[in-house]
Amino acid sequence: MSGPGSSGVVVLGTGMHPWGKQGRPFAEYGLAAARAALADAGVAWTDIQYLVGADTIRNGYPGFVAGATYAQALGWTGARIASCYAACASGAQAVDLARTRILAGLCDLALVVGADSTPKGFFAPVGGDRPDDPDWLRFRLLGATNPAYFGLYARRRMALHGSTPYDFAAVKVKNARAGALNPMARYRKTVTTEEVLASPMVADPLRLMDICATSDGGAAVVLASESYARRHAGARGLVRLAAVSTVTPTFPNTVLELPNFATDSWAAAPPPERPFRAAIAYAAYEEAGLGPEDLSLAEVYDLSTALELDWTEDVGLCPPGEAEKLLRDGATALGGRIPVNPSGGLASFGEAIPAQAVAQLCELTDQLRGRAGPRQVQGARAGLAANQGLFGHGSAMVVTR
Template sequence: MSAAREIAILGVGMHPWGKWGRNFVEYGVAAARAAIADAGVLWRDIRFVSGAATIRNGYPGQVAGATFAQALGWQGAEVNTSYAACASGSQALAAARAKILAGECEVALVIGADTTPKGFLRPAPGERPDDPDWVRFRLGITNPTYFALYARRRMALYGDTPQDFALVKVKNAEHGLENPYARYKKRFTIEEVLASPMVADPLRLMDVCATSDGAAALVVSSLGYAERIGKAKAPRIVAISTVTPSFPSELVEMPDIATDSAVACAPQSFRAALPKKAYEEAGIGPEDVSLAEVYDLSTALELDWIEDLQLCARGEASALLRSGATRIGGRIPVNPSGGLACFGEAVPAQALAQVCELTWQLRGQAGARQVANAKVGITANQGLFGHGSSVIVKR
């Protein structure tokens, strides 16, 4: 990727994740102030505030950018709010990058924060029969059920076992022990995971993530601005992919399926398309990646993402896991932060939290969970109704 398309990460900040029961704005302001301090810039110098929306927190959550700008103190910055469910943070980051690359501002603040209810997440009120996620919730397919279907698919196609899924939890729990922002800090054995209550067969309680309160924030800038303030070596965002699925269209001449290969009209999974576009934009390949932060709503889903990111061939993620390659110290550590297994879902914050982790890793500031010689990190998220994201960060 040309440096003209890159932006610098000047500062990152988080509010610890848990079940605090307070207003989401409090968490977002804490994360934002930490990111601003880390960046070494003044609040008044930030000219664009991009918020990730939280639809569970009323109107202030739906206009999160303005809400955070007001809470930090009006100073004339432009505001933006983006919504894409679990990919909201990346969408808000993409808006900030576009503003910077267009030359309309030099430094921007991106914030995501959430206060979540107890139990399963539910869709926002309203009738949306064209929204497949709304439909699945109305049919009773909550997130654990949805991801259990993915897990069953892995078992049928690749021979994965509940023990493989449990090993993902064991690995991520070990990583999260060293993260001061993680909600859960407890070691597990495979036997303990397999003994936890069944939620949606084959996924047990320890296979699925909780819902959490928390926040994450980034201060990003043009490369020129970073150089002027002495941060020319700051980690850089070199790609943000937010593509949607692609399916055959009736407007395109279709092959005769009786005589032509069905592959010619096969739909393209957006989970696979997301990193493909990110790699193309960054001008690198999966062989260049040092670590990955992926959306592990379930243990089995992490294995899917490993393959979607092309870190191994399709169907080989469990073997990669069992080899130790995805642990810290292995060839390609996955979720060194501990992932959602240790954080839980704070929906608009989680894509930004992943970028925070990559930033600390690329700076060499991750402490006991540091990935040696980390140079390139990639993230992956799945949102509602075809929204998703993948971000690549380099040093």
């Protein structure tokens, strides 16, 4: 076993279950992804010292104790386990738990699994009436379903930066092109701008094809200490998990951020240097010792087409208001200067909440290992994955070669 701080952390293996609407228990998807990740890493389940399951709260008690659910399904070995829930950042927090244990020298080999089986339509709060829950309140008091606040973000972007529905449609066209090349994606068909603009209006100005679906799916990674990885796989081609950011917002919030619309706090603090989404990414950059100019690609949280444009700016790929120019110039497409969502993004996968950040890490790892097939970003050396969960959960990861 490695000593504390003796090495970094390597993504030794990745695995996924194809995303879609298969209607099977979430643990089946997670188990398939876990076995694929173990095979990719060239290790046995009995070698794993620590397993972290990202929780899915819509799937009963087994979903709340996902770590134990997966450990039991794989076969009890005495491995230590943990389970965690952080909304859409659950996968990143699960990765961070495993990474931290490795960095502390408490284990050399860990497995992280996230999977979900989702209901039809948009996600709604679970657990009955909860008047002290801001998520429940935004539905009940504001009528702000997820697509509704995606639409509010889009309207804000149009007002601030002059974005148009054609710009939003172009994001879907770009991501559908990439998703068509990804065997794990749910939607594997290219679309045209005209098809996007002809799809039904859901939350003005966003149409059906502007908004990601809810999906079933699973993703898993095997993490290892660098010393173990060198002994096991040699020094060549190691993909290092250089940073994980799980930062929270800084009070005062200067912009209304649905769904976190409560802006009160007992902690007085100077105004934040950056808005929350930007702070998530820049905390990861600082830890990794690089900046957005060093990235080869980025996976960002395209809950809607308009939100991808916001995230493109938030993670520092361009100044505010210039994401449309990058898009129009082809810079964020496959083959462009800085591809964004070369996996196809949530536009092609849909949301499977505990699996999302883990799936992003799978894509970054495959790209840096040069095995992304027709989606391959040539010469990829560094990548960022970023998303955001309810209640101030940040999620960003940086991987490097």
